[in-house]
Amino acid sequence: MGMKKQSALLLALCLFALVLAMCLYSAPRLAQEATAYAQAAPVVVIDAGHGGEDGGASSPDGVLESGLNLQFALRMRDLLQFAGVETMMLRETDTALYTDGCSGIAEKKVSDLKNRVLRTNQAPNAVLLSVHQNFFTEAKYRGAQVFYAKTDGSRELAEAMQAALRTGVDPDNHRQAKPSQGVYLMEHVNGTAVLVECGFLSNAAETALLQDEGYQQRLSAAVCGALTEWLEGRGTEDEV
Template identity: 55%
Template sequence: MKILSWALVAALALGTGYFLWSGRAGGVQTLAAARFPEETVVIDAGHGGEDGGAVSISGVPESGINLAVALRLDQLFGLYGVRTEVLRTEDISLHDSGAATMRERKVSDIHNRVERINAIENATLISIHQNTYPTAKYHGAQVFYSNGELSMALAQLTQETLRLSLDPDNNRVSTKIPDTVYLMNHISCRAILVECGFLSNPEEDQLLQSKGYQTKLATALCGAYLRFQDLYTKGELPNEGESSVFLYPVRE
């Protein structure tokens, strides 16, 4: 049994893996948008600046890992002519200059992200984060989504792509985002939030910090979006409640 999307992920990885891993892509000019010209992928590297987010057991904040994956994803989309908007391209917070306290800066940062996202027409948000837990027993990526049926198919497809390409034993499923996540519940576009792995798991912590694995994550996210747009254009997305197996046709 061969999964068709596997070829896409493999092609992305082979064509760009070493290029991105070696760091030589930094000075390359992104290609002009050629695919899905009416669409914009908004790439959100969670946290930033003094708000480092979760901290790994080796003492590394998630904000830098989020940014590394986000920049690789932006480069991959550029290679495929997909229009992008990256909310932050360096390790900074996006708060207003007048925000004085840490709490004010966090609130200002998240409000500014929401405002920027909502101002972009025909947007799809991919928000990149890392997970953590009090013990080391959990591992694996998980995809959350907002705005119901608008985002569900992309979330399912992204979850399955991450499982197939990175962690076949990961049985997590895409899930509706909790109401407590402000950004995801105050935007109107298609949106997924990807918890790429657990910084509290020693093995996964090391993987998430490696350039090679960050490239694999970005490759899976790029491949999932391209596959989603292909299905969307053909009108072949599953209805709510249908199995994500429909997202991956198979051949004997």
């Protein structure tokens, strides 16, 4: 074998050994980074409030909150999944989440709420998005509003969602994000949590809007857009 061929072969072997060493060195680190990313990736837990025999609030003409909650929640799930966000639905049908064997409305309600808390807290790095409809004794009130838990990040997320709802859905909605008070689910979850009241079933005009598919999609898009931006911002902070 000529000197040039020997030199070329030796160079090729050296390069191969170098690449192999780099791969062997990098593999554990890359595996650790992938594992850390998987562990840190948030799961958005979507809670369609009420369900089953618990219809929640009802409009004067009989539109139940539980059905609207589920419609909005399913739209939000689809939008978030399209954006690459991992989601988990607490319910996907018109059903309550109480444990089998419960009897009586009060016992079923307590069990339902505890199960929602348990499932949310079991999700890795959970961010709770609870969906509801509002109601008041006077019909004049209207507008979506976001409430937040005491946990880290909840207020910032709620304020971002409220701003998005004003910009993308209703510029005349001057409601502010507020702390949640007396809501069992919001008081017992461990992670970031917001509750979106999509509108007032006590207002006939808004009830009609809440049933409109286009309006549902627009409101859901505003909420999910704010949520994905917040998640991206949190990811950037974690990298610093």
